[in-house]
Amino acid sequence: MRRRSVLFAVPALMLTAAGCGKDDKKSGSAASGSPTNSASATPSATPSSSAPAKPKIVSGPLPAITAGTAFNKKPTVAKGTGKPSTDLAVKVEIPGTGAGAVAGDYLRVNYLGQIWDTGKVYDTSFGHAPYAIPLGQSKVIPGLDQALTGQKVNSRVLMAIPPSLAYGTAGYSQAGIKPTDTLVFVVDVLERFTGKDSAKGTPVPQTDTKLPKVGTNTDGKIPSVTLPKGAKAPTKLVSNYVLEGSGAVVKDSDTLLVQYQGLLWDGGKQFDSSYSRSALTDFPLKNVIPAWTQGLAGKKVGSRVMLVAPPALAYKDQPPQGSGIPSNATLVFTVDILATL
Secondary structure, three states: OOOOOOOEOOOOOOEOOOOOOOHHHHHOOOOOOOOEOOOEOOOOOOOOOOOOOOOOEEOOOOOOEEEOOOOOOOOEEOOOOOOOOOOEEEEEEEOOEOOOOOOOOEEEEEEEEEEOOOOOEEEEOOOOOOEEEEOOOOOEOHHHHHHHOOOOEOOEEEEEEOHHHOOHHHOEHHHOEOOOOOEEEEEEEEEEEOOOOOOOOEEOOOOOOOOOEEOOOOOOOOOOEEOOOOOOOOOOOEEEEEEEOOOOEOOOOOEEEEEEEEEEOOOOOEEEEOHHHOOOEEEEHHHEOHHHHHHHOOOEOOOEEEEEEOHHHOOOOOOOOOOOOOOOOOEEEEEEEEEEO
């Protein structure tokens, strides 16, 4: 089970399930034909109404990093001295490379968080698994979102986040954070994922003429899907590599970051695609239709997988309203597994 980070805003809200209306596409959430099986448990929240949409960013004051100063080494940070700024203070300790992150990107990071006044470390990913942060989706505290927007891979960022851009007047008692506490973070940006990413694995021969053939492009564009003419739909789940990655093996308890598309076996009409939204999708693997849970568990990160989902492992006779999926339809998906979160 993934450890929950206090980077996330609170209180948690439930994301919408499959069957949402067409407006979902405008907001960047999963479309009505997405593989979500039930209400997602992914935490999300909107910033406090008192938090400015674009806070002023200043250069300090900031406490010093006294040990672990190299990139991706667990840092030791001095206790804050004096009065912290009421604005967001940000300093790039180690410059990164490449393009700066923008809203809609996901950043894989290591981080350490502590309280300004006491120097108490209340959370860290160092020594655990790196964490993935979605930018511009109101899923993390506003100050963190703002401080990391524009940052580059391989950068180390030191920041001091005032209460108005953290947990506001409620604080976060579970972590010992009072409503008046300024928070200090050191964040190392390890990796960036964008809506133009795709799997980069090795092509696997597609020799079964009774199954769809999927494109092997790795340029972030939607892969082609050629359906077999006159072939009967499989009655059992098909889960085949198109590109085989070299990453970790996916567990059914993982949360995945993916690009995907869905088509009808009969006629080949596309009913959903993350590519068309230029937005990545993340979901707990246990919270999607059985074809995805069963078909993606055991596959490797970095892979493109072709799934053929019979009705019993998809939506049966209750497809999402407005999805364009007929009752008892066999579905074809291509899924690029970019990362586990």
